[in-house]
Amino acid sequence: MSLRPRKDNAAGRVRTGLLLLFLLAAGLRVGWVLVRWGPEGRAEHLDYPDEEAYVLSARSLAAGEGLIDEFGYRATYMPGYPAFLAIFQGLPRPLLWARIAQALLAAWVAPATFLLARQFLAGRPGQPGDGALCHDSTRSADGAQPVDGRPCTGTADAAVMPARESLLIPGLAGLGAAFDPFLVFFSGLLLTEALFAAVLVTAWIFMQKHPPKTGRGWFAEAICAGLFLWLAIMLRPSAAILVVLTPVALVVLRRFDRKAVVQAAVIPLVVIIGLLPWAARNRAVIGRWHWLSTRGGISLYDGLQPGATGGSDLAHTKEAPDVQGLGEVQWNEYFQERALAEARRDPMRVLRLAWRKFLRTWSPIPNVEEYSSGFIALVSAAWMLPALGFAAIGWWRCRRPAADWLLLLLPVIAFTLLHMIYVGSVRYRVPVMPFVVVLSAAGLGAVAMLFVGRGRAPGGRASCTP
Numbered sequence: 001m002s003l004r005p006r007k008d009n010a011a012g013r014v015r016t017g018l019l020l021l022f023l024l025a026a027g028l029r030v031g032w033v034l035v036r037w038g039p040e041g042r043a044e045h046l047d048y049p050d051e052e053a054y055v056l057s058a059r060s061l062a063a064g065e066g067l068i069d070e071f072g073y074r075a076t077y078m079p080g081y082p083a084f085l086a087i088f089q090g091l092p093r094p095l096l097w098a099r100i101a102q103a104l105l106a107a108w109v110a111p112a113t114f115l116l117a118r119q120f121l122a123g124r125p126g127q128p129g130d131g132a133l134c135h136d137s138t139r140s141a142d143g144a145q146p147v148d149g150r151p152c153t154g155t156a157d158a159a160v161m162p163a164r165e166s167l168l169i170p171g172l173a174g175l176g177a178a179f180d181p182f183l184v185f186f187s188g189l190l191l192t193e194a195l196f197a198a199v200l201v202t203a204w205i206f207m208q209k210h211p212p213k214t215g216r217g218w219f220a221e222a223i224c225a226g227l228f229l230w231l232a233i234m235l236r237p238s239a240a241i242l243v244v245l246t247p248v249a250l251v252v253l254r255r256f257d258r259k260a261v262v263q264a265a266v267i268p269l270v271v272i273i274g275l276l277p278w279a280a281r282n283r284a285v286i287g288r289w290h291w292l293s294t295r296g297g298i299s300l301y302d303g304l305q306p307g308a309t310g311g312s313d314l315a316h317t318k319e320a321p322d323v324q325g326l327g328e329v330q331w332n333e334y335f336q337e338r339a340l341a342e343a344r345r346d347p348m349r350v351l352r353l354a355w356r357k358f359l360r361t362w363s364p365i366p367n368v369e370e371y372s373s374g375f376i377a378l379v380s381a382a383w384m385l386p387a388l389g390f391a392a393i394g395w396w397r398c399r400r401p402a403a404d405w406l407l408l409l410l411p412v413i414a415f416t417l418l419h420m421i422y423v424g425s426v427r428y429r430v431p432v433m434p435f436v437v438v439l440s441a442a443g444l445g446a447v448a449m450l451f452v453g454r455g456r457a458p459g460g461r462a463s464c465t466p
Contacts, residue, residue, distance in 0.1 A: 018111040025110035025178040029103035029187040043096030058085035080234030106187040106194035114174030119208040172441035197431035203228035222263040226270025237292035253403035297336030303422040310356040357424025393443030398464035
């Protein structure tokens, strides 16, 4: 008996699900923008200093003056986000249109998280990856292949678990990303978090996928992964840490497979080629080959300066007499040297600060005093505590093979460690929450399926799938 109709139906359900997730996420985000910033005069209001800095750079870019910040420096921000904002500068109420466009683009994070969860589950025990699950002692979707090396019995019809059940975890993951209150909130701010999350998850869809045994599509996917990772760096230079860690992770976690080695070479090569024009521009403008931005020094100083608490406090640096009149490169180097001197002076203080920054980054409620209590704190805790709790359950069920979840959580681990050195804030976990949500969905799906008697995998082992 042919199962082609079932596969076609499963593919149709996936496409419909992706569309519905996008529309849901877009509706929430655009609705939030219109409610908060729609009234006349409100759209142009900027709540945070970083928003003002991005808008200032965008306006100078739109005016044809190039990328210039408040100090007259020209490489303190990566060009991706100011270039995006510059598109709307000729329109009436340009910041409102920028927020709406950003909300629509950021809505992609929901279907992207769905696809990431599908890739994460593909090929795991009990997950054929074609939209149908082989359950208990039955055959796989083609009616012939055993599941996870065990003999299968039964008919082909009995072998196929309904596709709607095989899409349970990806669907929950997509819904989690759609309703994430922080992702919704940041989609309306003129900051990079929301767009960065959508771009980073898309890059990881291509990295998470295991190369097929035949065909050359995997090579194109490596190029796509590199392109999206380059775009992530053009939004936020901190993403460069993934260019260092990802090739190592791919090679080691996939046991030096030939295709993994090629992927590990292609991805950073694409990123380097993409960054070359920016680095050459910096050589011409500031006299130095800067592949990222020139804010690395002051960002490090922000995290390690005397009196550092783990949060950001740079207001006093603008009037510091030692930096008055310094060129951009010298300004960056000055703060970098000061930060390293503080680290050498008291290494134990750096470790204590690292723990404090970790707690700030993963705090269930915002660190800002005005939001650390009341309704906003309640919403934050109501989202984060279940999300992290179910993620722990999901990790436990998906812990084997470890290579899969290590690659999935690489951005979470990398950015957590990075912000244990720099500044720690709830803001910096926002872009990596979709990766956590994938495991949260696995945990929630496992708990839900316990109530219908499908909480164990074939052979009685815990499974990542329902």
